Amino acid sequence: MASERAIEINQPGLATTVQDRGRVGYYDLGIPQGGALDQYSAELANALVGNVDGEALLECTYLGPALRALAPLDVAVTGAPVPVQVNGVEHPQWTRLSLAEGDELSFGYIGGGSRYYLAFSGGIDVPSVLGSRSTYLLGALGGFQGRKLAAGDVVPIGAPRALPPGSVVDPEHRPVFSRHQDVRVLLGLYDHRLTERGLANLVEEEWTLTPVADRAGLRYDGPGVEWRERVQPFGAGSDPSNIVDAGYAVGSIQIPGGTQPIVLHRDAVSGGGYAMVATVISADMDLVARAAPGTKTHFREVDLDTALLARKDRTQRLSAALASLT
Incomplete structure (x- = not known):
């Protein structure tokens, strides 16, 4: 048998x-x-x-x-x-x-x-x-x-x-597993809710991955951000980052309370009541997944054309790696 x-x-x-x-x-x-x-x-x-x-x-x-x-x-x-x-x-x-x-x-x-x-x-x-x-x-x-x-x-x-x-x-x-990462992001949908200083902190300062990191999301520690003051609309919570519920893209970045950004990954919920101030581009989601706690991270703002070119480049790199085995 x-x-x-x-x-x-x-x-x-x-x-x-x-x-x-x-x-x-x-x-x-x-x-x-x-x-x-x-x-x-x-x-x-x-x-x-x-x-x-x-x-x-x-x-x-x-x-x-x-x-x-x-x-x-x-x-x-x-x-x-x-x-x-x-x-x-x-x-x-x-x-x-x-x-x-x-x-x-x-x-x-x-x-x-x-x-x-x-x-x-x-x-x-x-x-x-x-x-x-x-x-x-x-x-x-x-x-x-x-x-x-x-x-x-x-x-x-x-x-x-x-x-x-x-x-x-x-x-x-083979990919690199570094203790320092530059992670490219597209701003929005709610980056306008941040103050000028808050937005600068997000995309110019250094953030450190905490041990609170799993398949649903990865939490970072750093300088925090500032939210613009407003009267919260009906249906939103009292946290300055709360919104009336919206859908979340994979890679969305939330900052509850303005302190610790969370990058939502592949097992994250599909919607909720926190503002998404930026989204990690699809080409860099593998990079985020490779980070270990303590990894120093800079979120780098890019535009949509750059994000699309990065996605194309990632596809070509994977294709080249696969072709090398045949």
């Missing part, structure tokens, strides 16, 4: 979840797009093991899992720098590895950034929910039983894919 294509979780790590490209089309119902926070790293992990259709993989946050292969499996680890060990022997990231039945894959302490990705040839074979296998923890939706992985879980792996000729992502195509 053939061995079951699956992995057994011996230790789950801090927050290991199943993710893919995301769940698109339900934002108006309050269900966020989800998916891997660092999509670039996730795509390259999948490409290394022949997954080309956005197959599901594991997203590991800070402390990774220890798992056992229940059959021969091809795996790749990308994203934040972390020691990769097979049966206690260290192996490189950004390359394809072959696990024999019974091999144990484990990880050391992360050396920068916050998240790394494990892709298995064939993908994580859990049911698709609303068009995606991504885990949405708040809604207990998708992924492996709608939750983080736990010790003892047996996670099925799909049928193996044809492996690409290239088995290593060249260093020139």
